Amino acid sequence: MAIHIKNGIVIDPKNKIKAEKMDLFIKDGKIVDEKAVKKEECQVIDATNKLVVAGGVDMHAHIAGSKINTGRTMRPEEMRVVRRVADTFRAAVGRVLLTAPAIGYEYAKMGYTVSFEAAQPPIGALHTHEELDAIPMIDKAALPVFGNWHLVFKFVEEKNIEKLKAFIAWAIERTKGFGVKAVNPGGVEAWMYGKNVRSLDDQVPGFNITPREIITSLIQATEELKLPHSVHLHCNNLGVPGNYQTTIETIKLASKFSNSKRQVLHVTHVQFNSYAGSSWRDAASGAAEIAKVVNSIDNVTIDMGQPIFGHATAMTGDAPFQFTLHRLTGAKWSNKDSEVEGGAGIVPLVYLPNNPVHALQWAIGLELGLLIDSNKVVLTTDYPNGGPFTEYPYVMAMLMSRKMREKELQKVSPYVQKATGLAAIDKEKTLEELIHMTRSLPAKILGLENKGHLGIGADADVAIYDLNPLDVDTSNEFEKVYKALKTAVYTIKGGEIIVKNGELVKEVWGRTYWVDARSKVDLEAVMPDIENYFQYYSIELQNYGVEESWIRMPERIVVG
Amino acid sequence: MWGEIMLILKPKVNFVVTVEAEITPELATKSLDEILNFKVYYGKNLVKLGDLFEVKKEGDDKKIILDGDFSRVKWIGCRMEDGEILVKGSVGTNCGAYMKGGKIIIEGNADDWLGAEMNGGEIVVKGNTGNLVGCAYYGDATGMSNGKIIIEGNAGNYIGEKMSGGIIEIKGNAGDFVGTEMRGGQIIIHGSCGFVGGDMRGGEIAIKGSFELLPAFIKKEEGLWVGDVNVKGEGKIRAIKS
Ligand SMILES: [Zn+2]
DSSP: OOEEEEEEEEEEGGGTEEEEEEEEEEETTEEEOGGGSOGGGSEEEEOTTOEEEEOEEEEEEOOSSHHHHHHHHHOGGGGGOEEEOSSSSOOEEOSSSOOHHHHHHHHHHTTEEEEEEEEEOGGGHHHHHHHHTTOOSSEEEEEEBOTTOHHHHHHHHTTOHHHHHHHHHHHHHHHTOOSOEEESTTHHHHHTTTOOOOSTTSOOTTSSOOHHHHHHHHHHHHHHHTOSSOEEEEOTTTTOTTTHHHHHHHHHGGGGOOOSSSOSEEEOOGGGGOEESSSTTSOEEOHHHHHHHHHHOSSEEEEOOOOOSEEEEEEESOHHHHHHHHHHHOOOOEEEEETTTEEEEEEEEEEOTTSHHHHHHHHHHHHHHHHSOTTTEEOOOTTTTSSOGGGHHHHHHHHHOHHHHHHHHTTSOTHHHHHOSGGGOOOOOOHHHHHIIIIIHHHHHHTOTTSSOOSTTSBOOEEEESOOTTTOOTTTOHHHHHHHHHSOSEEEETTEEEEETTEEOOOOOOOEEEEEOOTTSOHHHHHHHHHHHHHTSSSOGGGOSOOGGGSSSEEEEEOO | OOOSOOEEEEESSOOSSOEEOOOOGGGGGSOHHHHHHOEEEETTEEEEHHHHEEEEEOOSSSEEEEOSOBTTEEOTTTTOOSSEEEESSOBOTTTTTTOOSSEEEESSOBOSSTTTTOEEEEEEESSOBOSOTTOOOTTOSOOOOEEEEEESSOOOSSTTTTOOSSEEEESSOOOSOBTTTOOSSEEEESSOOSEEOTTOOSSEEEESSOOEEOTTEEEEETTEEEEOGGGTOOEEEEEOOO
């Protein structure tokens, strides 16, 4: 079926369209030229005075896999919020920690059509894909973790980049993953001995390597493999006061590499890695220093990891950090050991405005969003670590309105006044910048050419909001902006209308992207190492991994 | 104690599946029409109170008599703030949950989760109760924090888990895991019970009959132990002298 979106006000940063009144045409799941459709056969959507943009792209969230499922199990209190009783759609529950259907439905209602699971334990790949397959409405993918895998360590130690490349290609295929994620490289291995690493040059226990060597080797391998997405890094020292220096040092590692199409390093949820000071008693913001470095380097992008006041669940592959957090808050804790591929931990959390540390984290996230060039910073809450993704419109409105920030600043601990520069920032980003930070930029960072924009040939993922960009004063009308962006008037996914007036109207199933980088590597050379490793492993090599036919709607992206 | 003016509910049938009816004394102040149309779940179906119960309204006082077998009716008195409920038979699970004030008298038995997370008021059970009296719901940090529960018969397992205040008095016996993770308040058991006070941080459990003590409690004097030492607790377990 064809759709004609009439008279909408389109913002499409990738195609340099800044709030222009124009019509869009959709056919066979794609954005097409006007001439490609017969107008009388089109379903017409009247978008007069409404904002028309590409569907949102969440490049970093935890939506599927063993971590989030353990989180659900250990937090029955989260499951008491009933969002939808089963009718033509499935039952959906969860306060912040949502069930799989609820995740898809809530994204769709907000006008988001893509979300990436940002940390897939390789041995949990099958579970992750089973769960991704239970999330309706959106396209998705998973990033397996490589930063603490023994075979990665072995090839880094041997300085054998060819074997590392072959191993990565093998592992991404086996896990049906999308790219290379690294979580606290070396630190999670140290956790197996009850320790952590504290700098880029600490030695990883049991191996003659350092986090610095792991990160640079992974970047080199990823670039040589020509993966669509760069290395996606959760830095060392996450959540530790003073860590902003480690973060800056890490960011600078990217300067040795280059790629004409995209960044060579994406540093994730940077808010958690932007703390100055020496303890939580004197912690302060390091956001300005980090922003300066990110803005001055061309090949690094970040996402915010913005905390939202209220309930959250910390869940990361950074098992030693999770333990520290558990000791700090006294909240219940679960440790997930993923054999010798990595680890993970889960701790419930509530961000309170009058808690100085939480207010500091909240302010730092916003500082990063404001101070960093809109072409380098993506909007995320690191769901559910910073809180619900359903509050992205709050973050969007905050970055666009100083007045709203002043109002919100009155509600939070006065500690942020002396420990951060938020109050003094008068920068107000434009709606166009925020559309970029939530659509075209994450799509570009992930290397998804058909996502995040509305040019001819793009996937027909469209969100229409009750907001006229030619008319709205985003500085002053922040409540209107927030309300409008919270629920889409229409969400169109792959050319099908799935949400109308904020209500679900149709359930669709999105694709699962995975990357096949095997063509240019010598898999034979690395198989003896893999076979040897599996002699001592939890399961047999032949039982390891996920077959494409097991996935509901796989889409293979071949590179090399 | 029961004046003339009240609301009387009587089941019309034997319930095949459970009923979820958050009936509080507040309902008695409503018009008969509103009462008959009050929404309750019968299994998965949302139905009217009048479909399942005979309703007799004899005035506007905040008093309800539940006449008959309510053992398959859940959430009676949930979140009630004042007034009185008299159950002339037995009552289903979650009776008096989150209760803030008023009084519930149950002439028969009460099922599990009686007075869960209760914060005030009084519940009296003439018969026995199930498990998890005055507990926290799964995942929540605090169970009963105020008010009083008196059980004239026996109680099941997990009584007063995560309790932080109020009193639970059991005239008969109780099962295992009494006052687990308890932080305040008092549990009095006139009969005997199983294990008491695991991970207890504060409050008091007083027992007249026999009970099982964990090794994590330190004897302070004859008939008084303090613990649980595993959580640096200062909870008291006291043997009541007969
Ligand atoms: Zn994350």
